[in-house]
Each structure stands twice: as structure tokens, then as C-alpha cells.
Amino acid sequence: MTDYAPRSLADLQAGLQNYVLGDGVSDDILSELTGGASDQSKRRLHIYHSGYRSRMNEALQSAFEQTWAYLGDDAFDAICTRYTETNPSHSPNLGDHGRNFPRFLQQALSSDPEIAELATMDWRLHSAFDAPNAAILTGEQLANVGEAQWASLGFVFHPSVSLAQFEWNALEIWHALDQKQTPPVAEKLNEPVGHLFWRSDQRSYFRTLESDEYAALKGLLEGLGFAQVCEQLAEGYPNTSIDASIGTWLARWLSDGLLSEVKPGPV
Structure with missing residues (x-):
């Protein structure tokens, strides 16, 4: 017989954070939080996963208004999602999330270098206002x-x-x-x-x-x-x-x- 010890609150919080910041695989954390992995529970948990990305993308839209206009809604949303997945926010201030976005664009969209420079301009103006x-x-x-x-x-x-x-x-x-x-x-x-x-x-x-x-x-x-x-x-x-x-x-x-x-x- 194997003893089962439930995870601590800190471990559960870390598991939920990893799910929200990760690829959305939820069965393990669902089992810990709800005792099962029902479709309804998955949908509820997915709200956190998608909601986090929506908030991060909205923060980037606010900080990089002209870059957003240049790329268009769909392309900007896609590149923002890629950025957030590889650069999860560790700051309580949403406005800080775009700090590395111009550098990310320099690598991700290297065939269009003007985009990274446009983002740099957006970010410098945003940072000046928030300084x-x-x-x-x-x-x-x-x-x-x-x-x-x-x-x-x-x-x-x-x-x-x-x-x-x-x-x-x-x-x-x-x-x-x-x-x-x-x-x-x-x-x-x-x-x-x-x-x-x-x-x-x-x-x-x-x-x-x-x-x-x-x-x-x-x-x-x-x-x-x-x-x-x-x-x-x-x-x-x-x-x-x-x-x-x-x-x-x-x-x-x-x-x-x-x-x-x-x-x-x-x-």
C-alpha cells in the first residue's frame, strides 16, 4: 500500500502558475485542485490560461500601438502570444511586460528589421511616460x-x-x-x-x-x-x-x- 500525501499550498500554487504560463496541459493540476479532470473543470481552468495571455497581449497593444497598427491585428496577436510564451511576466506591473519585446522582434522577424526599430520607438516613448x-x-x-x-x-x-x-x-x-x-x-x-x-x-x-x-x-x-x-x-x-x-x-x-x-x- 502506498501512502499519498497531498501537495502543499505552495506546490499547488506553483502548479497552477506553471499551467497558466505553460502549454495548457491540465490533467495533473486538475486532479490536485478538484480531484478529477472533468470537461467542466478543464474549461474553468482554461479561463485562467487564456485570460493571462489576453491580459499580456492587451498590455503589449497599449505599449506598442504603432507596431500593432503596422503588423495588423492577427499578426500582432500571434507574435505577442509567441513572445508571452517565451517571456512570461515576472513583474506585478503589466506595463513592464514589453521590456524585451523589441529585442524579441529583432530575432523573430529578422527579415523585417524595421519592425523591431518601430517597436523600440514605441517602447522608448512608453517608458518615458512611465518613468x-x-x-x-x-x-x-x-x-x-x-x-x-x-x-x-x-x-x-x-x-x-x-x-x-x-x-x-x-x-x-x-x-x-x-x-x-x-x-x-x-x-x-x-x-x-x-x-x-x-x-x-x-x-x-x-x-x-x-x-x-x-x-x-x-x-x-x-x-x-x-x-x-x-x-x-x-x-x-x-x-x-x-x-x-x-x-x-x-x-x-x-x-x-x-x-x-x-x-x-x-x-
């Missing part, structure tokens, strides 16, 4: 920085700020879709183009960057000191007046609310 609040550095505060401090000065950026480079005309496609117009045919650009994303006054924004401003922001976001970035720009763009450019950029960064505080840079 936490933070202090905004003012021109007056920056003016109070001593001249000697500029040699090692760095910046803390607002949490909503991010950069992305696109090799395809994802920006044109996004604009057309946003205006409910037919998007242009996907075309590869002559060279990668950088874009800046941020939030101001509860709205997400983006703008295209010249390569020198993109390099400056990229270096500062990676933690380089202001002087280091200026030196790199002087070497990389010898025909550009870096002093004039950096002054113009700083004024705009302050106006757009990109900077949160000044910090000591690396020695």
Missing part, C-alpha cells in the same frame, strides 16, 4: 557651479531620458501610422541616425539628433565626465566648434528638462 519623477536641474543651479568643478563635472539625467539609433526609416513609418496614414515602404538609411526620448509636463517627446550631439549625450549617459566628452568630441569632430555646440546643447537640455543634477565625474 519615475525626479528633480529638474535649472540654469541657475548650473550657473552656480565653480569654474574649477567643470573639469570633473558630470550629470545625472532624468529617468525618462534614453537614446536609440535606427538604421531604417522607422521614424517616417511611425509618423505616418500616428497620423493614420499609409506608412512608407521600409528603407535602410545611408547611416544610423540617433534619437532622443524624454518626458516633460506629463507628455513623451522625441527628436532626431545630429551625430555629434548623440555622441555627447551617449557619453554623459554612460557616466563620462563633461570634460572627457568634450575632449572626445574635439577629436571625433575636428571641423566642428565644440564650445559653441556644447553651449547650445546644454541650454536646450536644461530647457527640455533632461538633467536632474550635477555630480562629480570620474577622476
Whole structure:
């Protein structure tokens, strides 16, 4: 005679979670939860299985509105389901579910690379809107920085700020879709183009960057000191007046609310 010990509550919860996140094979968990595997019980359990995927797909629709419009309902729903099956959500925030979606599309739809870039644009705007609040550095505060401090000065950026480079005309496609117009045919650009994303006054924004401003922001976001970035720009763009450019950029960064505080840079 074999003794039977029912599984603990934690094991049952884990079994239900595995069913919801898995392929929908239910007999084992049904036996544990209900003592049988009737058709009615299977239907009830399937509600959890399909409901989870519906919620995840809805979250992706919300975050990737233009990607959804570009692919169409059926294709987008299918790729979302594939993504959710291989990238189950581990965050209590539904808005986080799409974090790896652009990278997934880059691999899953590699023959159409503009789709991953379009999704990147959607996600950066979504993330900028959802980013936490933070202090905004003012021109007056920056003016109070001593001249000697500029040699090692760095910046803390607002949490909503991010950069992305696109090799395809994802920006044109996004604009057309946003205006409910037919998007242009996907075309590869002559060279990668950088874009800046941020939030101001509860709205997400983006703008295209010249390569020198993109390099400056990229270096500062990676933690380089202001002087280091200026030196790199002087070497990389010898025909550009870096002093004039950096002054113009700083004024705009302050106006757009990109900077949160000044910090000591690396020695």
C-alpha cells in the first residue's frame, strides 16, 4: 500500500502558475485542485490560461500601438502570444511586460528589421511616460557651479531620458501610422541616425539628433565626465566648434528638462 500525501499550498500554487504560463496541459493540476479532470473543470481552468495571455497581449497593444497598427491585428496577436510564451511576466506591473519585446522582434522577424526599430520607438516613448519623477536641474543651479568643478563635472539625467539609433526609416513609418496614414515602404538609411526620448509636463517627446550631439549625450549617459566628452568630441569632430555646440546643447537640455543634477565625474 502506498501512502499519498497531498501537495502543499505552495506546490499547488506553483502548479497552477506553471499551467497558466505553460502549454495548457491540465490533467495533473486538475486532479490536485478538484480531484478529477472533468470537461467542466478543464474549461474553468482554461479561463485562467487564456485570460493571462489576453491580459499580456492587451498590455503589449497599449505599449506598442504603432507596431500593432503596422503588423495588423492577427499578426500582432500571434507574435505577442509567441513572445508571452517565451517571456512570461515576472513583474506585478503589466506595463513592464514589453521590456524585451523589441529585442524579441529583432530575432523573430529578422527579415523585417524595421519592425523591431518601430517597436523600440514605441517602447522608448512608453517608458518615458512611465518613468519615475525626479528633480529638474535649472540654469541657475548650473550657473552656480565653480569654474574649477567643470573639469570633473558630470550629470545625472532624468529617468525618462534614453537614446536609440535606427538604421531604417522607422521614424517616417511611425509618423505616418500616428497620423493614420499609409506608412512608407521600409528603407535602410545611408547611416544610423540617433534619437532622443524624454518626458516633460506629463507628455513623451522625441527628436532626431545630429551625430555629434548623440555622441555627447551617449557619453554623459554612460557616466563620462563633461570634460572627457568634450575632449572626445574635439577629436571625433575636428571641423566642428565644440564650445559653441556644447553651449547650445546644454541650454536646450536644461530647457527640455533632461538633467536632474550635477555630480562629480570620474577622476
